[in-house]
Amino acid sequence: MIMTEIKAYAAASKEDDLKPYKLERRELTPDDVKIDILYCGVCHSDLHQVRNDWKNSVYPVVPGHEIIGKVMSVGDHVENFKEGDLVGVGCLVDSCQECSSCKDDLEQFCENGATFTYNSPDKHLGGHTFGGYSEAVVVDKKFVLKVPENIDAKAAAPLLCAGITTWSPLANWGVKKGDKVGVIGLGGLGHMGIKFAHALEAHTVMITTSPDKSEDAKSLGADEVLISKDEDQMKKHAGSFDFLLNTIPVGHDMNPYVGLLKRDATMVLVGAIEPLEPLHGGGIVMGRKRIAGSLIGGIKETQEMLDFCGEHNVVADIEMINIQDINEAYDRLQKSDVKYRFVIDMKSLKES
Amino acid sequence: MIMTEIKAYAAASKEDDLKPYKLERRELTPDDVKIDILYCGVCHSDLHQVRNDWKNSVYPVVPGHEIIGKVMSVGDHVENFKEGDLVGVGCLVDSCQECSSCKDDLEQFCENGATFTYNSPDKHLGGHTFGGYSEAVVVDKKFVLKVPENIDAKAAAPLLCAGITTWSPLANWGVKKGDKVGVIGLGGLGHMGIKFAHALEAHTVMITTSPDKSEDAKSLGADEVLISKDEDQMKKHAGSFDFLLNTIPVGHDMNPYVGLLKRDATMVLVGAIEPLEPLHGGGIVMGRKRIAGSLIGGIKETQEMLDFCGEHNVVADIEMINIQDINEAYDRLQKSDVKYRFVIDMKSLKES
Numbered sequence: 086m087i088m089t090e091i092k093a094y095a096a097a098s099k100e101d102d103l104k105p106y107k108l109e110r111r112e113l114t115p116d117d118v119k120i121d122i123l124y125c126g127v128c129h130s131d132l133h134q135v136r137n138d139w140k141n142s143v144y145p146v147v148p149g150h151e152i153i154g155k156v157m158s159v160g161d162h163v164e165n166f167k168e169g170d171l172v173g174v175g176c177l178v179d180s181c182q183e184c185s186s187c188k189d190d191l192e193q194f195c196e197n198g199a200t201f202t203y204n205s206p207d208k209h210l211g212g213h214t215f216g217g218y219s220e221a222v223v224v225d226k227k228f229v230l231k232v233p234e235n236i237d238a239k240a241a242a243p244l245l246c247a248g249i250t251t252w253s254p255l256a257n258w259g260v261k262k263g264d265k266v267g268v269i270g271l272g273g274l275g276h277m278g279i280k281f282a283h284a285l286e287a288h289t290v291m292i293t294t295s296p297d298k299s300e301d302a303k304s305l306g307a308d309e310v311l312i313s314k315d316e317d318q319m320k321k322h323a324g325s326f327d328f329l330l331n332t333i334p335v336g337h338d339m340n341p342y343v344g345l346l347k348r349d350a351t352m353v354l355v356g357a358i359e360p361l362e363p364l365h366g367g368g369i370v371m372g373r374k375r376i377a378g379s380l381i382g383g384i385k386e387t388q389e390m391l392d393f394c395g396e397h398n399v400v401a402d403i404e405m406i407n408i409q410d411i412n413e414a415y416d417r418l419q420k421s422d423v424k425y426r427f428v429i430d431m432k433s434l435k436e437s
Numbered sequence: 438m439i440m441t442e443i444k445a446y447a448a449a450s451k452e453d454d455l456k457p458y459k460l461e462r463r464e465l466t467p468d469d470v471k472i473d474i475l476y477c478g479v480c481h482s483d484l485h486q487v488r489n490d491w492k493n494s495v496y497p498v499v500p501g502h503e504i505i506g507k508v509m510s511v512g513d514h515v516e517n518f519k520e521g522d523l524v525g526v527g528c529l530v531d532s533c534q535e536c537s538s539c540k541d542d543l544e545q546f547c548e549n550g551a552t553f554t555y556n557s558p559d560k561h562l563g564g565h566t567f568g569g570y571s572e573a574v575v576v577d578k579k580f581v582l583k584v585p586e587n588i589d590a591k592a593a594a595p596l597l598c599a600g601i602t603t604w605s606p607l608a609n610w611g612v613k614k615g616d617k618v619g620v621i622g623l624g625g626l627g628h629m630g631i632k633f634a635h636a637l638e639a640h641t642v643m644i645t646t647s648p649d650k651s652e653d654a655k656s657l658g659a660d661e662v663l664i665s666k667d668e669d670q671m672k673k674h675a676g677s678f679d680f681l682l683n684t685i686p687v688g689h690d691m692n693p694y695v696g697l698l699k700r701d702a703t704m705v706l707v708g709a710i711e712p713l714e715p716l717h718g719g720g721i722v723m724g725r726k727r728i729a730g731s732l733i734g735g736i737k738e739t740q741e742m743l744d745f746c747g748e749h750n751v752v753a754d755i756e757m758i759n760i761q762d763i764n765e766a767y768d769r770l771q772k773s774d775v776k777y778r779f780v781i782d783m784k785s786l787k788e789s
Contacts, residue, residue: 185700186700191700191725194700194723194724194725196676257725324548336715336718348537348538348543348546351727354718354721354722355722356718357718358718358719358722359717359718359719360715360716360717360718361715361716361717361718362715363688363712363713363714363715364712364713364716365711365712365713366688366706366708366709366710366711366712366713366730367710367711367730368730369706369728369729369730370706370707370710370730370731370732371546371730371732372546372730372732373543373546373609373729373730373731373732374729374730375703375727375728375729376721376727376728376729377721377725377726377727377728378718378719378720378721378722378723378724378725378726379722379725380722380723380724380725
C-alpha cells in the first residue's frame with residue numbers, strides 16, 4: 086500500500102536546483118511509525134549527494150537526514166511510540182539486524198548494507214529512499230529516536246547527523262572529565278564536537294587555522310584556541326592531547342596534528358572522505374600513536390546522545406530557513422557561511 | 438674510570454666502509470653489568486645510521502643493537518645477574534626512569550630521551566654511545582635481559598630488535614589464538630612477525646607482493662599466503678583481518694591493506710619511518726578502522742618476549758658472518774639478499 090502525493094523538494098539531476106516534487110511513501114506496516122516532519126537540518130552530505138560528488142547519487146534526490154517530527158500514527162506492533170511523541174530520524178532507516186555489526190548496535194556498518202535515509206535502495210517500494218525534505222516519513226520503529234521534550238526541537242535536528250558523528254568517537258574512545266581534547270575545524274561538525282567535549286568536562290581546545298574564529302569557539306565552550314598555523318603555539322601543545330577529533334571535511338596534512346597527540350593517543354577523522362596528504366610513518370611510530378575513522382553512530386548510541394543532550398541541554402547553533410530558500414542555503418553552505426547549521430522549517434513546505 | 442682499547446668496527450663518515458676501531462667504555466659502576474659480546478645481529482637500522490639516512494648520525498658510528506653475550510662481571514648493587522649468565526642487550530641502554538613512559542615500562546618513549554645503544558648521547562663518558570660491533574659492553578642492569586639457555590644463542594640475537602619490534606604490537610593489541618593476523622612484508626621483521634603470530638596460535642597470513650616467497654612463508658609458520666598484487670585474492674580477504682602487522686620498510690600505499698581490515702581492526706606500522714602515499718579517509722571512516730605505529734618495545738616486554746621464545750623455542754632464521762665480512766653483508770642487506778638476518782660471530786673480531 087502506497088501513499089502518493091507527499092510534498093517534497095528534490096534535485097532531478099546533478100545540474101539541477103532543488104524544486105518541488107511529489108513522492109510516494111509506504112503505508113504503515115505493523116512495525117512502522119509515521120512521522121509528521123517539523124524540521125530538517127541541512128547537512129553537507131545533502132549538498133554532496135545532490136551534486137553527485139560521491140558518484141553514487143540516484144535521481145531524483147530528496148535529501149535530508151536530520152529529521153525532527155511528531156508521531157502521526159504507529160503500527161500494531163509498535164509499543165514505544167505513540168501519536169504526538171517528539172521523535173527524530175537520522176541517517177539510517179533500516180539494516181539487516183542479523184550481522185555482527187547490527188548485533189553490536191553499529192547498524193551504520195551493517196554487513197549486508199544499511200538502508201540510509203535517502204539515496205539508498207528501498208526494501209519496501211523498490212527504487213531508492215527519500216529523505217527529510219518532505220512533509221512526512223514512514224520509518225521502522227527500530228530506527229526512530231525519542232527526542233527529549235525539554236530541548237529546542239528545531240536546534241535538535243542537527244544532532245541526528247552532526248551530533249552523532251561527533252558524539253560517537255568521543256564516546257567510543259572514552260573521552261572523560263579532565264582529558265585534553267582537541268577539536269580540529271570549526272563548522273557544523275566541529276561546533277558540535279566542542280559542545281560535547283565541553284559538556285563531558287574535557288579540557289576542550291579548538292584547533293583552527295583562523296584566528297577570527299577564536300571568540301566563537303570560546304562561546305561554544307572551548308577552554309583554549311590553538312591556531313594551527315602558528316608554529317610556536319603548535320610546539321607548545323606538542324605531545325599533550327589525549328584525543329583529537331578531526332572534522333576537516335577535505336583532504337589535508339595530518340602530520341602537524343599527529344604531533345599534538347600524547348603517546349598512545351588517537352586522532353579520529355570524521356570529515357575527510359577523500360585522499361589525505363602523505364602521512365609520515367615516523368609520526369605514528371614514535372609515541373605509538375593512532376589514527377582512526379568514525380562514521381555517524383548506531384541507533385542505541387544515538388539515543389544515548391539525545392538523552393545526554395536532554396540532561397545537559399546541548400543543541401546545535403542554527404539558522405532557520407524556509408524550504409524555498411534551500412538553493413541559496415546550499416550556496417552559502419559551500420562557502421561555510423552559516424553558524425553552524427541550517428535547519429528547514431517544514432511548515433514552509435506544507436503551506437506552499 | 439675508563440677502559441680503553443676495546444676492539445670494535447666503526448664507520449668514520451657516511452661515505453666510509455666499516456673498519457677496525459678502538460673505543461672507550463666506562464668501568465663498572467655499582468649498577469652495571471659488563472658483557473663479553475658473543476654475537477651481534479645486523480639490523481637495517483645499522484645500515485641507515487652508518488649511511489646517515491636519518492640525518493642524525495654522529496661519527497664514528499659503531500652500530501649493533503642485537504647483542505648476545507656472557508656476563509663478565511657485575512657491580513656491587515647488581516643482584517639479578519652473575520658472571521657467566523647468558524644475556525642480551527637491545528636498542529636501549531638507559532632512560533630517565535621517572536617520566537610517565539618509563540613508569541609505564543615503555544622506556545623507548547622516555548620523555549626525557551632514552552639512551553639508545555649506539556649513536557645516542559652518552560651520560561657517563563660524554564660523546565655518544567657505541568653499539569655491539571665490539572668485544573664488550575657495560576650496561577646498566579635495568580637494561581640487561583636474561584636470555585633463555587635452551588634456545589640457540591646465535592639465533593636469539595635478532596630477537597633484541599627485530600623480535601621485540603614485531604612482538605610488541607602483537608602483544609599490545611592483544612592478538613590471540615584464532616585471530617586472523619596478516620603480516621605484510623617478508624624480511625627481517627616480517628619473518629619474526631610470522632613466527633610470533635604462529636606461536637600465538639593466530640591464523641597467520643603472509644601478505645606479500647612476491648609469489649616466490651610463498652613456500653618460505655609457509656615453512657616459517659604462515660597458514661596462508663596472500664599475494665597483494667592479485668586483486669581477486671585481495672577481494673576474497675577484504676574486511677576479514679583482526680590485525681595487520683605492516684613491516685614494509687619504505688613508503689607505500691596503505692589503502693589496499695586498510696581494505697583487508699575488519700570493522701574496528703588495526704594495522705600497525707613498524708617499518709616505514711618515512712612519508713606514505715596518500716591514505717583515503719573513506720577507507721578508515723567506513724568500518725571505523727585504525728592505523729597505528731609501534732617502536733621496538735620496553736624492557737619488561739622484551740623480557741616477556743624472550744621468556745616466550747624460551748617456552749616456544751622461537752628464534753630468528755640467520756646467516757652467520759665474520760665481522761670482516763660486514764661491508765659485503767650491508768650490500769646484500771640492501772638488496773634484501775638474506776634469510777632473514779645476518780648475525781656477526783664476534784669471535785672473529787676478538788681473534789683478529
